[in-house]
Amino acid sequence: xxxxxxxxxxxxxxxxxxxxxxxxxxxxxxxxxxxxxxxxxxxxxxxxxxxxxxxxxxxxxxxxxxxxxxxxxxxxxxxxxxxxxxxxxxxxxxxxxxxxxxxxxxxxxxxxxxxxxxxxxxxxxxxxxxxxxxxxxxxxxxxxxxxxxxxxxxxxxxxxxxxxxxxxxxxxxxxxxxxxxxxxxxxxxxxxxxxxxxxxxxxxxxxxxxxxxxxxxxxxxxxxxxxxxxxxxxxxxxxxxxxxxxxxxxxxxxxxxxxxxxxxxxxxxxxxxxxxxxxxxxxxxxxxxxxxxxxxxxxxxxxxxxxxxxxxxxxxxxxxxxxxxxxxxxxxxxxxxxxxxxxxxxxxxxxxxxxxxxxxxxxxxxxxxxxxxxxxxxxxxxxxxxx
Numbered sequence: 570x571x572x573x574x575x576x577x578x579x580x581x582x583x584x585x586x587x588x589x590x591x592x593x594x595x596x597x598x599x600x601x602x603x604x605x606x607x608x609x610x611x612x613x614x615x616x617x618x619x620x621x622x623x624x625x626x627x628x629x630x631x632x633x634x635x636x637x638x639x640x641x642x643x644x645x646x647x648x649x650x651x652x653x654x655x656x657x658x659x660x661x662x663x664x665x666x667x668x669x670x671x672x673x674x675x676x677x678x679x680x681x682x683x684x685x686x687x688x689x690x691x692x693x694x695x696x697x698x699x700x701x702x703x704x705x706x707x708x709x710x711x712x713x714x715x716x717x718x719x720x721x722x723x724x725x726x727x728x729x730x731x732x733x734x735x736x737x738x739x740x741x742x743x744x745x746x747x748x749x750x751x752x753x754x755x756x757x758x759x760x761x762x763x764x765x766x767x768x769x770x771x772x773x774x775x776x777x778x779x780x781x782x783x784x785x786x787x788x789x790x791x792x793x794x795x796x797x798x799x800x801x802x803x804x805x806x807x808x809x810x811x812x813x814x815x816x817x818x819x820x821x822x823x824x825x826x827x828x829x830x831x832x833x834x835x836x837x838x839x840x841x842x843x844x845x846x847x848x849x850x851x852x853x854x855x856x857x858x859x860x861x862x863x864x865x866x867x868x869x870x871x872x873x874x875x876x877x878x879x880x881x882x883x884x885x886x887x888x889x890x891x892x893x894x895x896x897x898x899x900x901x902x903x904x905x906x907x908x909x910x911x912x913x914x915x916x917x918x919x920x921x922x923x924x925x926x927x928x929x930x931x932x933x934x935x936x937x938x939x940x941x942x943x944x945x946x947x948x949x950x951x952x953x954x955x956x
Contacts, residue, residue: 685801689759692803696794697766698773700729703787704855706775710839710848711787711855712832714740714807715767720839730767734760737806744810747817756806759798763805784851788858795859796866808832832856868946873953874924875945876917878931879903880938883913889930890917897951918948 700719703709708723710716718732737760741753748756777783798804812828836852880886887898894917901914919927924942931938949955 685803686758688797688801689803690762692794692797692801693759693763693766693805694794695790695797696805697730697763698770699787699790699794700767701771702773702776703783703790705729707780707783707851708843708845708848709780709784709787709851709855710836710843711791711852712808712835714811714835715763716832716835716839716852720835720842724842728768728771730764730769733767734764740806740811740814743814744806747814748810752804755802756804756810759803759805780847780851781854784854785858788855789862791855792859792862793866796863799863800867808835871947871949871953873918873920873945873948875943876915876919876924876927877941878915878917878938879912879940880915880931880935881910881912882935882938883915886931886934886938887913887915889934890915890927893930894919894923894926896923918945918953 696715700715704711705719705722710719710723714736715729715733717736718727718729721727721732722729737756741756741760744756745753775783776786804810808828808831811831812824812826815831816822816824816827836849839852840846840848878886883900887900890896890898896917896919899916901916903912903914904910905912917927928940931940
C-alpha cells in the first residue's frame with residue numbers, strides 16, 4: 570500500500586458517521602467553489618470568478634434563519650414586506666383607525682347623553698305629576714326644595730314649579746365651588762324642566778280623596794323620578810345639593826345627615842304653617858316609599874344570594890353542586906384559626922328560589938359546614954345579567 574492510499578483511508582476514517590463520502594476525482598472543483606463563496610462579499614452584487622477567469626452564474630445568496638435552515642429570496646418575498654414597510658403600513662392604517670375610533674367615541678357619547686336626558690325628562694314628568702295629582706290637594710308638604718315651594722303655593726298661591734326654580738338658583742350658584750360647572754349645568758337643566766312640568770300639570774285633578782293613599786302614591790311617583798335621576802347621573806339640586814354644600818363648609822356629620830336635616834326642617838315648617846301635625850306622618854311615608862322605589866330603580870331586580878360555605882368536604886360538596894345546580898362554584902383555600910386545620914371555602918351565588926336546594930344539599934353532605942348567606946344587589950355574568 571503506497572502513501573497516497575494510506576492518506577485516503579485515514580481521511581475516510583476521520584469523517585463523522587452518517588456523512589456521505591466526498592466524491593473522488595473532483596478536489597479541484599470543490600476547492601474552486603470554496604474560493605468563490607469566500608471571495609464574493611455579501612451585498613456587492615459582483616459575480617464570482619473561477620481561478621481560470623470564467624464567470625459563474627451564481628443564484629441569489631441563501632439566507633440562514635435562527636434555526637439554521639436556508640431560505641432563498643423568493644421565500645423572503647413570499648413572506649411579505651420587510652418589518653419597516655409593515656410598520657409604515659400599520660402606521661397609516663393606525664391613523665385611519667384613530668379617526669374611526671374618534672368617530673365612534675363621539676357617536677357613543679351622543680347616544681349616552683341623549684339617553685341620559687330622555688330619562689331625565691321622564692323622571693321630571695313622574696316627579697312633577699305627584700304634586701297636583703296627590704300632594705297639594707291634601708295640603709301635604711314633603712321634604713326638599715319642592716316641599717318648600719309647596720308651602721308658598723298653599724299659603725300664597727305662587728306656582729310650585731316657578732318657586733322650585735327660583736329657590737334652587739342660589740343653591741346652584743353655591744354649588745359651583747363644590748361640584749363644578751358641568752354638574753351644575755345639568756342640575757339647572759333638570760331644575761328648569763322639573764319646574765315647567767310641575768306647572769304644566771297643575772291642571773291635573775286629584776286622583777284620590779284619601780290623604781294616606783295620596784301620600785303613598787305621591788311617594789311612588791317621586792321615588793321613580795329620583796331613581797331615574799340617580800341612575801342617569803342628573804340632579805334637580807334641592808336639599809341633596811344643599812346637603813353637599815353645607816357638609817363641605819361645615820364638615821360635621823355625613824352628607825346624608827345634612828340632607829336629612831334640611832328635609833326635616835322643611836317638613837316641620839310645613840306642619841307648623843299648615844297647622845297639621847299629621848303632615849309629619851305623611852311626609853315620613855313619602856320619604857320611606859320614595860327611598861325604596863329609587864333604590865329599586867337604581868339596582869333593578871338584579872338580586873341574588875351570595876353564599877359562603879366553609880367545609881372540610883369541599884371536593885364532594887362542590888362536585889354535587891356542579892352536577893345538580895346550574896350555578897358555578899369557586900373554591901377558596903382557608904384555614905380554621907382555632908383548629909389550625911385547612912378548610913375549603915366554597916363561594917357561590919344563587920337566585921333566591923335556589924337557596925332552599927343549596928341549604929338541603931349542604932345539610933346532607935356536610936352537616937357540620939358553616940354557611941353564610943347575604944344579599945347581592947347586583948350580579949353580572951353567566952346565568953345572571955350581562956355587563
